[in-house]
Amino acid sequence: MTVKVAFSGSLRNRLVVTLIGGAALLALLLFFAVRSYAVQIAQSGQDSILEASVTSILDAAAIRNGVIELDLPYSALSMLNTVADDRVFYAILENGEFLSGYQDLVGQTDLMPSGFLFETRQIRDSSARVVSANRLLIGADRRIKVQVILAQTQDALSETLSEISRNAALFGFCFFTLVAGLSFWATKNTIGQLDKLTHSVTRRGPHDLRPFTKPVPREMAPLVTSLNSLMMRLEQSFAQSEDFIAEAAHRVRTPLATVRSYAEATLQRVDKEENRDAMRAMVKAIDESSRAAGQLLDHAMITFRAGHLEQHPLDLVELAQDLVLRLTPIADMKDLKLELDSPQSVPFSGDSVLLQNALRNLIDNAMKYGPTESSVEISISHKEAVQIKVCDFGPGFPAHEIDTLTKRFQRGENAKGTIGSGLGLTIARDVIEAHGGEIQLSNRSGGGACVTLSL
Amino acid sequence: MKFLLIEDNQDLANAILSRLQFSGHVIDHADNLEDAQAYTLTSEYDLILLDIMLPDGDGRSFLKRHRANNHDTPVIVLTARSQVSDRIGSLDLGADDYLTKPFDHAELEARCRAVLRRKSGTSKTSIELGGVIFDPVAGHLSVNGQMVTLRNRELRLLELFLNAPNTIFSKQKLVDRLFSYDNDVSENAIEVYIGRLRKHLKPSDLKITTLRSLGYRLDHDS
Numbered sequence: 001m002t003v004k005v006a007f008s009g010s011l012r013n014r015l016v017v018t019l020i021g022g023a024a025l026l027a028l029l030l031f032f033a034v035r036s037y038a039v040q041i042a043q044s045g046q047d048s049i050l051e052a053s054v055t056s057i058l059d060a061a062a063i064r065n066g067v068i069e070l071d072l073p074y075s076a077l078s079m080l081n082t083v084a085d086d087r088v089f090y091a092i093l094e095n096g097e098f099l100s101g102y103q104d105l106v107g108q109t110d111l112m113p114s115g116f117l118f119e120t121r122q123i124r125d126s127s128a129r130v131v132s133a134n135r136l137l138i139g140a141d142r143r144i145k146v147q148v149i150l151a152q153t154q155d156a157l158s159e160t161l162s163e164i165s166r167n168a169a170l171f172g173f174c175f176f177t178l179v180a181g182l183s184f185w186a187t188k189n190t191i192g193q194l195d196k197l198t199h200s201v202t203r204r205g206p207h208d209l210r211p212f213t214k215p216v217p218r219e220m221a222p223l224v225t226s227l228n229s230l231m232m233r234l235e236q237s238f239a240q241s242e243d244f245i246a247e248a249a250h251r252v253r254t255p256l257a258t259v260r261s262y263a264e265a266t267l268q269r270v271d272k273e274e275n276r277d278a279m280r281a282m283v284k285a286i287d288e289s290s291r292a293a294g295q296l297l298d299h300a301m302i303t304f305r306a307g308h309l310e311q312h313p314l315d316l317v318e319l320a321q322d323l324v325l326r327l328t329p330i331a332d333m334k335d336l337k338l339e340l341d342s343p344q345s346v347p348f349s350g351d352s353v354l355l356q357n358a359l360r361n362l363i364d365n366a367m368k369y370g371p372t373e374s375s376v377e378i379s380i381s382h383k384e385a386v387q388i389k390v391c392d393f394g395p396g397f398p399a400h401e402i403d404t405l406t407k408r409f410q411r412g413e414n415a416k417g418t419i420g421s422g423l424g425l426t427i428a429r430d431v432i433e434a435h436g437g438e439i440q441l442s443n444r445s446g447g448g449a450c451v452t453l454s455l
Numbered sequence: 456m457k458f459l460l461i462e463d464n465q466d467l468a469n470a471i472l473s474r475l476q477f478s479g480h481v482i483d484h485a486d487n488l489e490d491a492q493a494y495t496l497t498s499e500y501d502l503i504l505l506d507i508m509l510p511d512g513d514g515r516s517f518l519k520r521h522r523a524n525n526h527d528t529p530v531i532v533l534t535a536r537s538q539v540s541d542r543i544g545s546l547d548l549g550a551d552d553y554l555t556k557p558f559d560h561a562e563l564e565a566r567c568r569a570v571l572r573r574k575s576g577t578s579k580t581s582i583e584l585g586g587v588i589f590d591p592v593a594g595h596l597s598v599n600g601q602m603v604t605l606r607n608r609e610l611r612l613l614e615l616f617l618n619a620p621n622t623i624f625s626k627q628k629l630v631d632r633l634f635s636y637d638n639d640v641s642e643n644a645i646e647v648y649i650g651r652l653r654k655h656l657k658p659s660d661l662k663i664t665t666l667r668s669l670g671y672r673l674d675h676d677s
Contacts (some may be wrong), residue, residue: 250508253535253555254464254535256556256557257464257535257556257557257558258467258470258557260557261466261467261470261471261557261560262466262470264470264560265473267631268473268628280631286557287557290557294555326552329562329565329566330562330565333561333562333565333608335606335607335608372608
């Protein structure tokens with residue numbers, strides 16, 4: 001009997017999702033942080049070169065003879081050389097009037113900035129960094145404001161940036177892979193401890209209730225402790241149940257045995273007919289109650305054992321032969337023959353005590369209802385499934401009761417005048433069902449009842 | 456046959472004693488393991504009836520010791536414990552059979568006979584009377600040298616008569632001995648078996664006489 005466990009998510013999935021999700025988030029953050037930092041650094045590098053270049057151009061400007069004279073210093077342009085052959089544009093303005101250079105640069109620029117003004121702009125379809133600065137030249141009679149606008153395309157920069165991005169992405173991906181692997185390992189390791197415990201509990205036999213002693217992580221100790229105390233209580237209650245059933249049987253049967261013996265002994269000495277009838281009725285009643293008590297206790301024990309069925313290899317033929325040998329003296333008393341028809345051996349796996357009890361109850365029934373000097377036929381066959389069949393030559397089952405007879409305490413109409421508690425078939429059914437088989441009742445055409453156990 | 460009964464319940468023991476003595480057996484009774492040990496050291500028994508729960512120990516330990524000392528006296532265990540839990544243990548320890556209390560005394564006798572037959576085959580003391588030799592253990596009857604096969608109920612009936620010839624047995628008494636209590640049997644059923652025995656005994660000097668309203672008696676013509 002297994003109760004289906006309700007799941008509330010999976011620890012493993014929860015751990016893996018949390019850890020990997022966290023790792024992905026961290027990797028993304030790392031990627032963007034590295035990238036934006038790199039952009040900043042590269043930009044400020046370019047800016048300071050542009051600044052130096054513009055400054056040196058402005059420094060070269062002078063008023064000579066009342067006219068601005070400006071030689072573009074070679075160094076000012078050479079410092080702007082890059083590996084990507086970025087293009088450089090310039091424009092020179094005098095008091096806000098375009099003087100020389102590349103006229104497209106003017107127009108969008110603030111004409112009178114104070115200090116250096118940086119901006120990024122599209123020039124001829126490529127992104128360029130533009131710097132503009134001015135200088136006030138004071139001549140003998142006039143003051144001229146010279147403004148220089150210098151622009152450099154950003155091909156080298158974007159190349160550097162994309163390389164840095166690639167590297168950052170690679171770095172982020174490696175980080176993610178590493179952390180993901182680590183989280184899988186950590187999860188497996190953690191859940192593995194639980195699996196180990198589960199495995200060693202599942203591997204145990206149905207009667208192995210020893211406490212769990214292998215070392216476990218500290219966090220699992222409370223679980224194992226409560227598991228152990230549960231097993232201890234279980235073992236106690238198992239032992240108590242088994243002892244109780246045995247003890248109850250002893251307590252009930254011993255005084256009954258005494259009363260029965262006295263009644264029987266008295267019967268030998270009493271001659272008066274009504275006293276004899278009373279004594280006989282008494283013995284019969286004692287037999288009935290002791291049989292009922294016995295079968296009830298057997299039934300309790302069987303229910304108990306079937307709950308945690310022990311499966312051992314056994315030979316059904318050997319089991320039946322033992323039983324026939326044991327029941328022959330009782331059959332003899334009624335001049336009944338027990339006939340066993342079986343192959344050499346039929347191996348099976350199950351609880352021999354339970355199976356023997358089930359078969360015994362069937363043979364008992366057959367012996368009770370079979371007429372004197374007839375026979376009880378027990379046959380075991382092993383074709384596709386194992387079948388054990390017990391047939392007698394008695395009155396058979398009443399046709400309308402065949403379905404209800406295996407219920408507890410139900411006795412057939414034909415049972416009048418025969419001692420029994422009606423538990424025999426119930427016991428047989430319970431045992432067979434615990435072994436995954438089924439029981440069928442039928443009547444023979446020539447008269448007599450048949451019970452078939454299919455395993 | 457000589458039996459040893461080891462049983463601490465005095466009432467039950469008395470009942471078993473009277474029943475088995477009535478059937479012509481000699482029985483010693485011990486109510487604890489120590490006495491039982493003493494009995495087995497001083498006498499030879501054909502069969503031991505052994506209770507499991509005794510005041511000074513477990514009957515199974517006696518059985519184990521008994522078998523360990525190479526005694527092969529057949530042992531029938533009497534137990535009041537649940538069949539399911541106790542059966543295997545006692546049979547594994549070397550018991551020849553077991554009975555669950557309370558038991559039918561007829562079943563006890565039947566089991567004793569079955570165990571004795573299995574162990575030795577024949578009884579040491581067969582009954583000889585009027586040209587009839589009867590071995591109650593093997594169930595063999597020889598009438599004037601002719602072997603006759605008896606059914607179980609015929610055998611038990613004949614044993615009763617041969618153990619006490621010239622005694623009158625009422626019909627009810629015979630019914631009680633032959634049929635168990637779990638079937639309603641009319642007293643006329645006994646006539647069938649009397650008839651069969653008469654047929655078997657015809658060639659001998661023995662005959663079963665009907666005494667009206669009293670019962671039956673085995674007479675020896677000589």
